[in-house]
Amino acid sequence: MDALAGLLEGPRARGALMIRACFDPPWSVRVEDRAPLTVMLMVRGEGWVVPDDGERIRLTAGDLAIARGPAPYTCADDPATPPQALILPGGECAYPDGRLLNGSMDLGVRAWGDRLDGSTVLLIGTYLMRGEISARLLDALPPLLSLTSREWPCPLTPLLMDEIARDEPGQEVVLDRMLDLLVIAALRAWFARPEAAAPAWYRAQADPVVGRVLRLVQDDPAHPWTVASLAAKAGVSRAALARRFTALVGEPPMTHLTGWRLALAADRLHATEETIGAIARQVGYGSAFALSTAFKRMYGVSPQEYRAREARPGAA
Structure with a gap:
């Protein structure tokens, strides 16, 4: 077993939050869920991931970003767009003033946002509990990393888009395993880049x-x-x-x-x-x-x- 495999062999996703976020510009979501790890895969359109500290990242179709918690960040069509919703611990959603959204942006099976055929579609997978990801692996990652579609064309996008829309028994387990596979493949590609400053081990x-x-x-x-x-x-x-x-x-x-x-x-x-x-x-x-x-x-x-x-x- 190599070092990366060893770190990823431990606890895995169990009931991870996996959704399609579908928006039309202007849109902006403030993420304050304190989740240990979140994967964002841009399927259609474009947007920005803007951490409170550090460099912001622009995502276009096919690009992927991984955010390491618990630091908050904002996802938006433009860094200047003010947040329209807050994502809180446990997957709760609220307006910027703290009032709960109470399902007003739900779009059906694991879909959330403005409309299902929105110009921007972002697949989001969130590990909700710290023990699902090795602490040593989290310590090795920067707060925010990204891979463009040129660096790593994600082969899992069609499978994820197909499965996330299913309302069938076993969907949660399938999505958990697909999220694990997505993280493993993405981190392997990211660590292999000379400029990624991969950990010494x-x-x-x-x-x-x-x-x-x-x-x-x-x-x-x-x-x-x-x-x-x-x-x-x-x-x-x-x-x-x-x-x-x-x-x-x-x-x-x-x-x-x-x-x-x-x-x-x-x-x-x-x-x-x-x-x-x-x-x-x-x-x-x-x-x-x-x-x-x-x-x-x-x-x-x-x-x-x-x-x-x-x-x-x-x-x-």
């Missing part, structure tokens, strides 16, 4: 030594790895591995392994009801106490406190 997987070590710890985090055992698997000395790994990844091998184990534990605390002891064994700790000590050092709270916090409504 992603670039390092191409190295014949460090890439092998990364795959070893991704595949079997519960193994009692040491620098010596990893070096032996990679066919180099301990000192050579330590130098090369730190230079390429930006942290020593065991520091990286600890971060990966704790990220896996955090995902499982959110996604499962397994005991702390069971999770500890799965990620390479000998006891619940050992995991709790390392987890609190990394996240500032105990595993029990983290699980309780993530379970609260609006925790994302």
Whole structure:
């Protein structure tokens, strides 16, 4: 398993918000939902994604943008168009003055906006809960990224447009899996761009030594790895591995392994009801106490406190 696959193998979309937004200019929507990750795919027309901080992005037909929360942003036909609606946590919609829209912009099955045949159609997929996307992956992404149709012609657009209009059993599960596939494919294309400033762990997987070590710890985090055992698997000395790994990844091998184990534990605390002891064994700790000590050092709270916090409504 490579580094990106490992991060995307954890918790996945479960009941993600997936809609067609259909507008005629002028239109503008302020997004304050604090969602961890939102994918926007422009199917027809054009528009802008304008973060409160950072550079705005123009989208034309076929372009895709990914916004990493919780920072708010605005989607509009023009950056100067004032917001006409607010998207709040949990997918609630309101007027700019705070009054709830109460379905006044609903257009049928997973459609929202002015009219179904509007001049602008934007597919939007939102992961509503933080545990559905690995925290280490989110930390590796900029607040806003984009791919043009020239850089990556999305092959999933026709399938998404067909499925999102269906009112049939199982639609939610199909759309969840399609959203996961869309994110994986888009991030793979984005990370592969030289100008994307991909994280060090992603670039390092191409190295014949460090890439092998990364795959070893991704595949079997519960193994009692040491620098010596990893070096032996990679066919180099301990000192050579330590130098090369730190230079390429930006942290020593065991520091990286600890971060990966704790990220896996955090995902499982959110996604499962397994005991702390069971999770500890799965990620390479000998006891619940050992995991709790390392987890609190990394996240500032105990595993029990983290699980309780993530379970609260609006925790994302």
